[in-house]
Amino acid sequence: MNIQYTxxxxxxxxxxxxxxxxxxxxxxxxxxxxxxxxxxxGTIYHYFESKxxxxxxxxxxxxxxxxxxxxxxxxxxxxxxxxxxxxxxxFWRRFISFYLKHPSIFSFLEQFYASPYYEMYQKKxxxxxxxxxxxxxxxxxxxxxxxxxxxxxxxxxxFCLGSVIFLIRNSIYGQKKHTENQINQLIQxxxxxxxx
Amino acid sequence: MNIQYTxxxxxxxxxxxxxxxxxxxxxxxxxxxxxxxxxxxGTIYHYFESKxxxxxxxxxxxxxxxxxxxxxxxxxxxxxxxxxxxxxxxFWRRFISFYLKHPSIFSFLEQFYASPYYEMYQKKxxxxxxxxxxxxxxxxxxxxxxxxxxxxxxxxxxFCLGSVIFLIRNSIYGQKKHTENQINQLIQxxxxxxxx
DNA sequence: GCAGTTCGAATGAACATTCAATACACACAT
DNA sequence: ATGTGTGTATTGAATGTTCATTCGAACTGC
Numbered sequence: 001m002n003i004q005y006t007x008x009x010x011x012x013x014x015x016x017x018x019x020x021x022x023x024x025x026x027x028x029x030x031x032x033x034x035x036x037x038x039x040x041x042g043t044i045y046h047y048f049e050s051k052x053x054x055x056x057x058x059x060x061x062x063x064x065x066x067x068x069x070x071x072x073x074x075x076x077x078x079x080x081x082x083x084x085x086x087x088x089x090x091f092w093r094r095f096i097s098f099y100l101k102h103p104s105i106f107s108f109l110e111q112f113y114a115s116p117y118y119e120m121y122q123k124k125x126x127x128x129x130x131x132x133x134x135x136x137x138x139x140x141x142x143x144x145x146x147x148x149x150x151x152x153x154x155x156x157x158x159f160c161l162g163s164v165i166f167l168i169r170n171s172i173y174g175q176k177k178h179t180e181n182q183i184n185q186l187i188q189x190x191x192x193x194x195x196x
Numbered sequence: 197m198n199i200q201y202t203x204x205x206x207x208x209x210x211x212x213x214x215x216x217x218x219x220x221x222x223x224x225x226x227x228x229x230x231x232x233x234x235x236x237x238g239t240i241y242h243y244f245e246s247k248x249x250x251x252x253x254x255x256x257x258x259x260x261x262x263x264x265x266x267x268x269x270x271x272x273x274x275x276x277x278x279x280x281x282x283x284x285x286x287f288w289r290r291f292i293s294f295y296l297k298h299p300s301i302f303s304f305l306e307q308f309y310a311s312p313y314y315e316m317y318q319k320k321x322x323x324x325x326x327x328x329x330x331x332x333x334x335x336x337x338x339x340x341x342x343x344x345x346x347x348x349x350x351x352x353x354x355f356c357l358g359s360v361i362f363l364i365r366n367s368i369y370g371q372k373k374h375t376e377n378q379i380n381q382l383i384q385x386x387x388x389x390x391x392x
Numbered sequence: 393g394c395a396g397t398t399c400g401a402a403t404g405a406a407c408a409t410t411c412a413a414t415a416c417a418c419a420c421a422t
Numbered sequence: 423a424t425g426t427g428t429g430t431a432t433t434g435a436a437t438g439t440t441c442a443t444t445c446g447a448a449c450t451g452c
């Protein structure tokens with residue numbers, strides 16, 4: 001599941017991410033990625049077929065980082081109807097805190113999903129989204145345990161993820177940062193929406 | 197408040213929007229916008245200083261369209277604690293249906309907010325976001341009427357808008373369209389989250 | 393030697409932008 | 423009405439820049 005990347009590749013990915021965070025996809029030429037990652041342009045083209053390829057792989061790379069983080073520590077001990085609420089809180093807190101710690105990944109993914117690359121990606125790899133699956137698995141667990149009010153699982157997913165992502169977006173781009181307390185308030189409100 | 201645009205400008209804006217919907221900002225050269233709007237490149241540069249300028253003005257244009265739509269028919273008769281829930285439902289249904297009818301505006305705004313243009317815009321015009329204000333005004337009304345549970349108004353905003361936007365995004369880009377029923381389910385869930 | 397890396401100047405394509413020429417619209421004078 | 427002037431609108435070929443991408447040479451470790 002988790003592909004290993006060489007040191008060079010990591011270097012290139014990280015530089016690309018941080019450039020893209022403040023210049024955007026297309027404000028970030030290969031030449032700058034090369035400079036930032038301390039390699040020549042030629043080297044980048046040794047590892048990646050093209051800029052599109054780089055961006056597509058950067059997407060996989062980013063998703064892997066996210067998945068690796070989300071998965072652990074929520075599924076290790078069994079989920080029950082009784083501990084679901086607690087897990088729910090922990091799950092989303094972790095989710096939010098991950099992206100706040102890695103704004104460049106967040107920003108990249110946002111741009112990617114809102115761009116024609118995403119469609120390109122779906123056509124090329126038609127792979128199902130792993131982190132999406134993880135989230136869905138967790139939410140569906142809640143549905144079938146009767147810890148969450150009956151509703152379309154797709155709507156449930158949209159509801160939770162939407163507000164959480166929007167919070168992160170505002171935190172990263174917006175002027176007003178969120179306090180720990182506000183984050184808890186949001187998650188609490190989400191829970192109010194879905195609890196039985 | 198509402199600027200009038202000439203016929204030519206409208207034409208250019210509309211063509212630009214529809215190209216951007218499927219090609220993105222940077223996949224849309226000026227030459228194509230010209231062709232699509234049946235004018236020469238020179239004409240575009242007669243009306244707009246540069247591509248950046250065009251995009252910045254397209255942003256204002258789009259926001260005006262949205263604002264014009266959102267405002268009416270929710271604020272005409274007074275909001276009370278008793279009718280707030282009903283207004284809440286209507287408000288968000290209208291919001292969603294507007295964007296589903298105008299996917300190119302949605303897509304453009306999404307890309308814009310996630311791009312460095314937004315920052316550029318804030319610096320240049322430092323204008324407050326009108327549609328944001330409209331939404332906030334409506335939500336704050338709910339808070340002060342005690343129709344909505346006490347919480348940070350910023351979190352309230354994030355919570356509602358986030359999930360709604362995410363629904364629209366999925367509907368437009370995703371493979372699975374949403375039924376009327378699912379949309380109602382979402383709004384109902386949002387209401388559950390915030391109601392007293 | 394050989395396979396795998398790294399380099400960066402050279403190439404060519406795509407694109408934003410310019411500008412000089414042309415067409416149009418309207419006012420005013422004859 | 424007919425010309426004449428003036429400003430505005432429109433055109434698209436020409437320009438220059440920015441980039442993605444190529445490739446042959448040089449370097450590395452084995």
